Amino acid sequence: MTASPAEPHPVRLSPPAEAAPLPPVALYVHVPFCVSLCPYCDFVVYAGSAARGPAARLDAFVEALLSELRLRADAADATFGRPGIAGRPPLETLYLGGGTPTLLPTSSLAAILALVRERYGIADGAEVTIESNPGPDERGDARGLVDAGINRLSLGAQSFEPALLRRLGRRHRPEDVADAVAEARSAGIGSISLDLLYDVPGQDEAAWDRTLGAAISLDVDHVSAYALTLDDPDAEGLTGPLGDHLATRAGARRWRVAAVRDQDEDTAAAQYANAVRRLGAAGFRGYEISNWGRPGHESRHNLVYWHRRPYEAVGPGAHAFDGSTRRWNAARLDGYLRALAPGGGSPPALPPGASETPDAATAAAEAVILALRLDTGVPLAGAAAGPLAPHLEWALGSGLLERVHGPGDEHDHDPGDERVRLTTSGRLLSNELFARLV
Numbered sequence: 001m002t003a004s005p006a007e008p009h010p011v012r013l014s015p016p017a018e019a020a021p022l023p024p025v026a027l028y029v030h031v032p033f034c035v036s037l038c039p040y041c042d043f044v045v046y047a048g049s050a051a052r053g054p055a056a057r058l059d060a061f062v063e064a065l066l067s068e069l070r071l072r073a074d075a076a077d078a079t080f081g082r083p084g085i086a087g088r089p090p091l092e093t094l095y096l097g098g099g100t101p102t103l104l105p106t107s108s109l110a111a112i113l114a115l116v117r118e119r120y121g122i123a124d125g126a127e128v129t130i131e132s133n134p135g136p137d138e139r140g141d142a143r144g145l146v147d148a149g150i151n152r153l154s155l156g157a158q159s160f161e162p163a164l165l166r167r168l169g170r171r172h173r174p175e176d177v178a179d180a181v182a183e184a185r186s187a188g189i190g191s192i193s194l195d196l197l198y199d200v201p202g203q204d205e206a207a208w209d210r211t212l213g214a215a216i217s218l219d220v221d222h223v224s225a226y227a228l229t230l231d232d233p234d235a236e237g238l239t240g241p242l243g244d245h246l247a248t249r250a251g252a253r254r255w256r257v258a259a260v261r262d263q264d265e266d267t268a269a270a271q272y273a274n275a276v277r278r279l280g281a282a283g284f285r286g287y288e289i290s291n292w293g294r295p296g297h298e299s300r301h302n303l304v305y306w307h308r309r310p311y312e313a314v315g316p317g318a319h320a321f322d323g324s325t326r327r328w329n330a331a332r333l334d335g336y337l338r339a340l341a342p343g344g345g346s347p348p349a350l351p352p353g354a355s356e357t358p359d360a361a362t363a364a365a366e367a368v369i370l371a372l373r374l375d376t377g378v379p380l381a382g383a384a385a386g387p388l389a390p391h392l393e394w395a396l397g398s399g400l401l402e403r404v405h406g407p408g409d410e411h412d413h414d415p416g417d418e419r420v421r422l423t424t425s426g427r428l429l430s431n432e433l434f435a436r437l438v
């Protein structure tokens with residue numbers, strides 16, 4: 001799909017806030033294990049015997065992860081002081097993602113949360129999320145999760161169509177999603193999110209509509225709906241020794257080549273529009289391109305990313321950001337374990353990885369792109385037009401952006417109430433606009 005340019009509308013953007021290293025307000029913990037690998041998966045995941053059985057590497061990983069948490073906490077203490085003092089707030093959010101973090105024993109999850117609480121601080125009322133898969137042998141013990149301090153669950157439902165789940169390589173059945181939601185509710189997890197996939201090969205509009213209806217009928221608090229993307233991390237140069245992705249396996253590569261042939265742009269657009277309609281009608285606010293939440297259930301952790309606020313991250317392939325520099329751990333588990341759990345009496349060291357600091361113009365563009373993902377959009381202001389203004393004017397003229405009035409949110413640097421945000425067409429074509437902005 002393409003958008004046609006039209007008459008420009010004048011846009012003026014306020015200048016970006018000065019970037020400086022800041023203490024983290026959020027922490028991401030990556031747990032890189034799944035029972036089996038889905039062929040479309042681009043996350044850092046080890047499956048099969050690494051995840052289960054006598055050769056499983058979970059215990060070694062947890063030991064290494066705890067070491068990384070301590071080392072990163074030491075560094076934060078040295079730079080910002082200990083949590084709880086002025087200028088070093090406790091964490092507002094903690095997110096255990098993967099992979100399937102609920103494959104870890106509850107005692108390990110409790111140990112991770114206890115260490116985070118001790119060394120980083122967790123604010124009263126903080127959002128503490130764990131990702132899980134719905135299968136009975138993957139979703140963990142909901143009561144144990146609550147006892148460990150988890151208060152939000154993100155379930156990888158993906159589809160409610162058995163044939164599509166099989167095609168996607170998923171292990172669970174549609175009814176497992178309902179069971180997982182019921183268990184989580186009865187254990188006292190106060191916020192539940194479902195991940196759904198559209199633009200899946202073989203998924204016609206009726207199948208997607210049934211999946212949306214099934215998700216809505218479970219009365220969850222949040223839905224993430226993502227188009228199935230089949231990018232090639234190898235071709236993008238992300239899989240080297242310091243890369244944040246693992247190489248794609250040959251079988252998965254063949255699956256993706258076949259799947260791409262079955263994807264259809266117009267069907268994907270219609271499916272997205274249906275999600276906007278149905279989730280909106282069911283009382284969800286589409287607060288981000290791919291995310292819908294009931295009031296008060298928006299993902300506070302992901303909002304930290306979209307507001308470009310500082311976050312720490314641990315685990316293979318995890319990305320952190322301190323307000324100016326982005327740092328990541330290399331994806332490979334062997335190097336991670338060698339550095340952090342070396343054995344033989346050697347002290348642990350930080351794992352291999354890399355970092356980059358965008359220049360001011362790139363940082364400003366990133367901030368606008370991230371903010372435009374949200375329905376609060378970006379503020380207009382009385383400052384002189386910046387370098388991005390012509391592109392935003394083009395997007396306004398093309399119907400990809402619209403002007404709205406109203407306050408943004410507490411993290412805006414501009415108090416003005418005139419804003420621009422993506423229209424539904426703009427959300428569908430956001431990549432085209434974002435490519436112009438960088």
Ligand code: SF4
Pocket residue numbers: 033034036037038040041042043045098099100133156
């Ligand atoms: S369950 Fe999720 S994280 Fe695990 S392999 Fe499948 S897509 Fe990847």
